[in-house]
Amino acid sequence: MPYGKRVLLAGLLAAWGLSGCQGALTTAQGDWERAQARRTPVAYERFLHLHPDSQWAPQARQERDQLLLAGRAAAFRDLKRVRLVVNEEYAQANTPALYRNLLAPLVSYAAEKLLRYAGVEVVADSTVASDAVYTIELGGQLSGTEYGEAGQRPEFYWTGAFVQGAVTLKMAGGQEIREEFSGRAGSPEPPKNLRLVLYKTTPNLIVSQAGLAGVEEKIALVIGKALGSQLLVAYLYPQEAEKFRGTNDALARLRDPHTVEPLIEMVDEVDTRVYDDAVLILRAMTGQKLEFEPEEWRQWWAQQGGKLGN
Numbered sequence: 310m311p312y313g314k315r316v317l318l319a320g321l322l323a324a325w326g327l328s329g330c331q332g333a334l335t336t337a338q339g340d341w342e343r344a345q346a347r348r349t350p351v352a353y354e355r356f357l358h359l360h361p362d363s364q365w366a367p368q369a370r371q372e373r374d375q376l377l378l379a380g381r382a383a384a385f386r387d388l389k390r391v392r393l394v395v396n397e398e399y400a401q402a403n404t405p406a407l408y409r410n411l412l413a414p415l416v417s418y419a420a421e422k423l424l425r426y427a428g429v430e431v432v433a434d435s436t437v438a439s440d441a442v443y444t445i446e447l448g449g450q451l452s453g454t455e456y457g458e459a460g461q462r463p464e465f466y467w468t469g470a471f472v473q474g475a476v477t478l479k480m481a482g483g484q485e486i487r488e489e490f491s492g493r494a495g496s497p498e499p500p501k502n503l504r505l506v507l508y509k510t511t512p513n514l515i516v517s518q519a520g521l522a523g524v525e526e527k528i529a530l531v532i533g534k535a536l537g538s539q540l541l542v543a544y545l546y547p548q549e550a551e552k553f554r555g556t557n558d559a560l561a562r563l564r565d566p567h568t569v570e571p572l573i574e575m576v577d578e579v580d581t582r583v584y585d586d587a588v589l590i591l592r593a594m595t596g597q598k599l600e601f602e603p604e605e606w607r608q609w610w611a612q613q614g615g616k617l618g619n
Contacts, residue, residue: 337363344369350376351571354543358580373543374428380537384484385441388535390430391478392439393420397447399472412524416445419555420528426544427536440481445528447474449491476527478535486534488527525555530562538565542572545586557586561593566617569594569610576603 337360344356353373357366378386395413420443421431432439449472473491533541541556541563560568572594575587588601595617599605 337365341365341369344372347574348372348376349571350380350539350543351546351574354546355575355578358546377427377537377540377543380539382535382537384480384482385478385535388429388440388480390432390437390439391424391441391443392435392437393417393424393431393433393443393445395445395447397445397474399447399449399451399470401451412447416447416524416528419525420445420532423529423532423544423556426547427532427540429536442477442479443531444477444479445474445524446476447472447524449473472523474524476524476531478531486531488530490523490527492523526558526562527555529555529559533559533563538563538568539571542568542575545575545583557590557593560590564594564617566615569615569617573603573606573610576601576606 340356340359341363344352350373353369353376356363356369357373360366363369381388395410395417397413398409424431424443431443449470451470471491473489475487475489477485477487479485529541538560541560544556560572569591572587572591576584576591578584578587584601588599591606592598595609597606597609599609
């Protein structure tokens with residue numbers, strides 16, 4: 310569908326109270342037949358996105374989950390339960406103070422949502438038997454504090470912060486995937502500004518999108534390497550994925566040619582959030598600057614012979 314018509318259609322659907330689905334313009338049966346014809350995790354997730362309560366929804370979930378399981382790396386095929394651990398500690402320049410667990414609630418939430426979507430049970434108790442340990446390590450030094458205002462709330466920015474860490478998924482048998490990251494505030498690469506927001510006397514940390522992106526990318530990258538890149542593409546459909554932007558960066562980094570066609574199919578969606586993400590990932594993955602027209606992307610991919618260049 311041409312981009313201009315799709316934007317118009319999305320506006321009409323929003324006006325009719327049908328935003329996020331094609332409403333009367335499609336049927337559950339037609340979409341079910343389309344999903345069955347393509348038989349990919351993304352196709353079934355699309356169907357569930359449009360028709361979560363349809364009579365075919367249970368079968369769509371079953372088919373999706375079976376395909377996602379088959380797409381896992383062999384060493385992680387039997388992963389059913391993981392223990393999630395976050396270790397976080399920062400020093401602050403010129404003081405003996407240590408700051409702990411500033412980002413822990415946010416990164417724990419992001420990792421847990423994606424793991425549960427993959428059908429993996431997540432536990433925190435070390436006494437509970439698990440198949441693997443998923444560890445997020447965060448540390449560094451906080452400096453360059455500045456004061457600002459956000460509405461009625463005071464804010465303190467560590468504009469000189471340096472943050473580093475690693476994300477590791479290690480099976481009980483010893484198989485391991487590990488990704489490290491680091492970044493300095495104010496640099497082109499995330500994290501940028503860590504922002505500590507004080508509500509009365511209780512400190513809570515809120516991080517700008519760019520500030521959390523470096524950590525989120527590694528969270529998704531490790532899961533994608535272990536459980537399959539198709540999982541990350543399918544995860545672009547659920548609404549909660551909006552809160553987890555690292556999926557986009559991880560897909561661009563993985564550059565799996567098997568994800569190109571599903572992403573091109575997503576460019577043809579009515580849901581603006583879905584096709585925006587798909588185009589951004591395709592551009593980052595391929596280096597092409599094509600527009601929001603799926604036919605252009607299909608023609609380019611056909612010319613590539615199904616292969617991504619260096």
